[in-house]
Amino acid sequence: MFQTGPPGLPEGGGVRISRAERRVFGESSELATDPSLRPYLTDMVGAYGLALRDPVFEAAAGHSYGEMAEPLIEAMVDADTPVDLLVLAHGIHDVRLGRSTATYLSSRCPGNPLAFAVCDQGVAAPFSALRAVHAYAVTGGCRRALLLVAEQSALHYEPAGPARVPDRHAAVAFLLEPAAGAAPLDVRQRAVDPGRVREVLAAELAELLPGGGPGATVILGSDLADVADLANLAGLTGLPAIAAADEVVVAPAGQPCTGVWWELAARLPVGDEHGRQVVVAEYDPVLGYLCTTTSPGAGAVPGPAPVGARGAA
Amino acid sequence: MTALEAVAAHLPRRRVPIEELAGHLELSSSQVQVLRRVRGLSEVCRREAGELPLDLLTAAVGELHELRGREHLVRHVLYARGVPVTTPFPINPLHELCRRAGLAHANAFTVTHHACATSLLAIDLAGRLLLADGDREALALVVAGETIFTHDPRLPPDARVLGEAAGACLVSAGGRRDRVLAYVCHQRGDLDHWLTTDPGDFAERFAREYRELLAEVMLAAVRRAGLELDDITLVLPHNVNVASWRGVCRVLGLPPERVMLHNVPRVGHTFAADVFVNHRSATELGLLRPGDRYLVAAAGYGATFSAMVIEH
Numbered sequence: 001m002f003q004t005g006p007p008g009l010p011e012g013g014g015v016r017i018s019r020a021e022r023r024v025f026g027e028s029s030e031l032a033t034d035p036s037l038r039p040y041l042t043d044m045v046g047a048y049g050l051a052l053r054d055p056v057f058e059a060a061a062g063h064s065y066g067e068m069a070e071p072l073i074e075a076m077v078d079a080d081t082p083v084d085l086l087v088l089a090h091g092i093h094d095v096r097l098g099r100s101t102a103t104y105l106s107s108r109c110p111g112n113p114l115a116f117a118v119c120d121q122g123v124a125a126p127f128s129a130l131r132a133v134h135a136y137a138v139t140g141g142c143r144r145a146l147l148l149v150a151e152q153s154a155l156h157y158e159p160a161g162p163a164r165v166p167d168r169h170a171a172v173a174f175l176l177e178p179a180a181g182a183a184p185l186d187v188r189q190r191a192v193d194p195g196r197v198r199e200v201l202a203a204e205l206a207e208l209l210p211g212g213g214p215g216a217t218v219i220l221g222s223d224l225a226d227v228a229d230l231a232n233l234a235g236l237t238g239l240p241a242i243a244a245a246d247e248v249v250v251a252p253a254g255q256p257c258t259g260v261w262w263e264l265a266a267r268l269p270v271g272d273e274h275g276r277q278v279v280v281a282e283y284d285p286v287l288g289y290l291c292t293t294t295s296p297g298a299g300a301v302p303g304p305a306p307v308g309a310r311g312a313a
Numbered sequence: 314m315t316a317l318e319a320v321a322a323h324l325p326r327r328r329v330p331i332e333e334l335a336g337h338l339e340l341s342s343s344q345v346q347v348l349r350r351v352r353g354l355s356e357v358c359r360r361e362a363g364e365l366p367l368d369l370l371t372a373a374v375g376e377l378h379e380l381r382g383r384e385h386l387v388r389h390v391l392y393a394r395g396v397p398v399t400t401p402f403p404i405n406p407l408h409e410l411c412r413r414a415g416l417a418h419a420n421a422f423t424v425t426h427h428a429c430a431t432s433l434l435a436i437d438l439a440g441r442l443l444l445a446d447g448d449r450e451a452l453a454l455v456v457a458g459e460t461i462f463t464h465d466p467r468l469p470p471d472a473r474v475l476g477e478a479a480g481a482c483l484v485s486a487g488g489r490r491d492r493v494l495a496y497v498c499h500q501r502g503d504l505d506h507w508l509t510t511d512p513g514d515f516a517e518r519f520a521r522e523y524r525e526l527l528a529e530v531m532l533a534a535v536r537r538a539g540l541e542l543d544d545i546t547l548v549l550p551h552n553v554n555v556a557s558w559r560g561v562c563r564v565l566g567l568p569p570e571r572v573m574l575h576n577v578p579r580v581g582h583t584f585a586a587d588v589f590v591n592h593r594s595a596t597e598l599g600l601l602r603p604g605d606r607y608l609v610a611a612a613g614y615g616a617t618f619s620a621m622v623i624e625h
Contacts (some may be wrong), residue, residue: 001499001530003537006314006492007441034510036465043463045401047365088426097398098465099507100615102426107502114498116434120392120405120423128422135441155402163403189420287408289420 002084002114007139014184015137015145015176017295020265021072022258025063025152025169031096032062032154040097045157052157062095062154063169066104069148072173073109077146082111083175085142089118089129089149091257092165109146123221123257123282124289130187133176145176151257162286164223167254172261185293192290197283198228198239200290205241208279208294213244219263221282222253224290228283246276264295315440316488317623318452319379322480322593323372324580325364328356331474338473339466348471353555353574357476357581360460366399367406369458373479373589374414380454380483384414387483389442389453390421393435395428395584395613396459407456416454428613429551430498432457432585433621436484437496443486453484457585467506469516471554472614476581480589494538494606495622497530504616519616523557526618528564531610534620538606545622546605548572549591551612552582561610573600587611601625 038057045052056062065088077083086109088102106115114136118129126149136142150171159165176185186208192200201224209216218241220230230242230250242248251259260280267278279294331354335345348354360369370392374380380387392407400406411421427434432455439453458479465473504519506512535542542565550558550572558577562569575594576587583590588609595601605625612618 001497001533003495003497003533004437005495005537005539007437007444010445010447031510036510040463044399047462048401048404050401092402093398096507098396099505100397100426100428100502100617103428103500103615103617104502104505104508106500112500115426115500116424116431116438117397117426118422118424120407121421122403124420125422128420131420131442131445132438135438135445139441139444141437141441157401160401160404191418286403287405288417 004141007141010138013179014134016179016182016184017174017268018177019076019175020173020268021075022172022262022265023072025068028061029063029067029095031064033060037097041156048160050157050160056154056156063152064096064101065090065094065150066096066099066101068150068169068171069105070108072148072171073105073146076173076175077110079110081144083109083113083144083146084111085133085136085145086113086115087118087129087132087145087147089126089147090151091122091125092151092155095152095154121289122284122287123223124189124284124287124291126257126261127187127189127291127293130185130293134185134187137178143178147174147176149258149261151255164256166256170255170258170262172258172265185295187293189289189291191288193288194227194285197290201228201281202239204292205239205279208292209241213241214246216245216277216279217247217249217267218242218245219249219251219260219278219280221251221260223285224281224283225250227285314487315436315493316485317491318483318485318488319377320482320589320592321373321376322478322590323369323376324478324590325358325360327359327361329359330356334474338464340470340473344470348474351556352471353577354474354581355578357474358478358583360477365406366458366460367409369460369477369479370406370410370456371413373456373458373481374410377481377483383452384416386450386452387416387419387454388446388451389439390416390419391435391439391453391455392423393432393455393457393585394423394425394459395431397425399459399462426615427617427619428615429584429587430611430613430617430619432588433496433609433611433619434498436482436493436621439484440486440493443484449487455482455484457589459584467512474581476583478580478583478586478590480586482589492624493621494624495534497534497537498617498619499526499530501526501616505614519614523612524560524564527610527612528561530618530620531565531608534622535608538622540606540622542567544606545608547595547600547607549588549595549607549609550574551587551610552577552580
């Protein structure tokens with residue numbers, strides 16, 4: 001049971017990623033065969049004049065974030081180190097339409113944490129989830145948290161607008177603990193018109209990588225790379241922080257919501273003896289959110305504002 | 314301290330007697346009679362044909378007059394949604410709502426998986442986000458409101474009868490009005506008929522544990538606020554039905570007249586919007602005086618049981 005009085009005033013420190021796991025799921029979930037799926041979706045898409053895709057039903061395609069998250073929880077959280085907050089972030093919806101999956105996962109996770117989902121924000125949702133974890137951590141709402149980012153690849157109807165549907169079922173989990181003197185995660189989100197993304201990103205990276213980027217890894221969302229023309233070296237002109245980075249990675253386009261987190265998980269732990277810093281940058285071209293987060297290296301100095309809510313740029 | 318700066322609600326004018334819903338909801342005439350005579354249901358609010366969730370949410374935000382001229386202060390917009398999936402991907406009423414309300418600069422997302430108690434979670438989260446941001450002037454907007462687009466015959470009769478309305482609430486991290494003193498939430502993922510493809514006896518188990526679990530979080534919230542139940546002037550319930558609230562009152566030893574059941578027979582249960590709908594009614598009816606401590610309680614399938622103590 002989660003119990004709180006008035007939240008405490010923010011304490012310094014914030015959270016850091018202490019562990020990560022990532023996984024793809026080759027098979028569909030048995031829940032994709034539930035007979036309730038078709039009538040639910042028929043009713044839901046009917047009001048919008050959209051057609052169902054019979055072949056997707058016939059293939060019994062789709063996965064559930066509950067079943068995808070469970071093995072990650074098992075791998076990362078044991079009874080000796082329970083978590084007290086679990087946040088599930090996703091873009092495309094679960095194939096298990098009516099289940100409050102975060103609540104289900106709370107019952108499957110050591111610590112029976114306060115659990116909820118963050119969605120309806122495209123690729124920006126995991127960043128908001130990370131900010132939620134930070135907010136609970138610095139106001140006394142949690143000590144140890146699990147962030148789950150998941151996406152499944154089955155859409156049983158014609159999409160209602162421009163959207164990238166994942167090409168595989170994938171999930172990434174991050175264990176977040178108090179930064180305890182280390183530099184905390186720095187998460188930033190702002191509304192940016194597509195035409196200004198490159199300019200705003202350059203300014204943001206200049207703040208996040210004040211040394212210009214040497215020794216750092218920069219992970220770019222595939223949409224961001226497209227919008228800001230960063231997919232080739234010529235596109236890096238004017239973005240010295242990226243140009244100078246040790247490693248620049250463009251996340252797989254087939255994992256629109258999990259892609260950058262997938263790449264981040266592969267590069268953890270950060271803050272090793274070399275002080276490698278990882279910066280993640282993502283842009284949602286439909287909703288217009290530019291998001292960044294950085295896991296500072298061991299030698300980095302905590303910034304004055306670990307998490308910044310930014311206005312329109 | 315997290316505070317509700319202003320609360321608004323939009324109730325569609327259309328009222329539908331529960332008898333008119335019986336056919337679609339697969340309710341027998343005897344079940345309808347029980348709902349009316351025992352459960353205290355009568356009619357429910359329903360949107361006009363063709364209206365979508367966006368229309369309800371827009372109307373609720375339109376009622377939030379305290380937002381006018383302060384749009385630039387809103388940093389976060391949280392859509393507290395009870396049902397996890399309600400619109401075809403990637404349709405998303407939240408961002409169009411923000412554009413209409415002059416809030417396109419805000420960080421807007423949906424928070425869900427607490428069923429009809431999600432609005433309480435959203436208030437708690439909004440307050441913490443604002444505190445963490447460190448801007449004392451900043452505000453968050455929490456909205457709630459859903460439409461009924463499908464029918465789940467696995468639900469018990471009283472849970473099939475739902476209303477449609479929307480609410481909106483401005484949250485601050487340091488305001489003086491309606492200050493949140495405590496929040497308690499108990500999640501029981503095992504009490505969910507969506508758990509597996511076979512819901513089994515979920516409805517019986519949920520019904521068996523419902524009163525005790527809701528009473529437990531209500532009492533825990535009161536004590537967490539440093540109060541006793543006698544200090545609570547009013548309970549703002551979720552509008553599921555009258556009989557279940559009488560049962561919760563019996564468990565708590567709480568006089569039923571302290572629970573505002575005004576909207577159960579005339580509005581119905583409007584998912585996560587009940588909190589705001591009932592807050593507005595309580596204010597309009599003059600049931601809250603400055604300094605009153607009141608308790609907001611909600612629960613939903615999934616299952617989540619939540620309570621929040623607020624000082625008016």
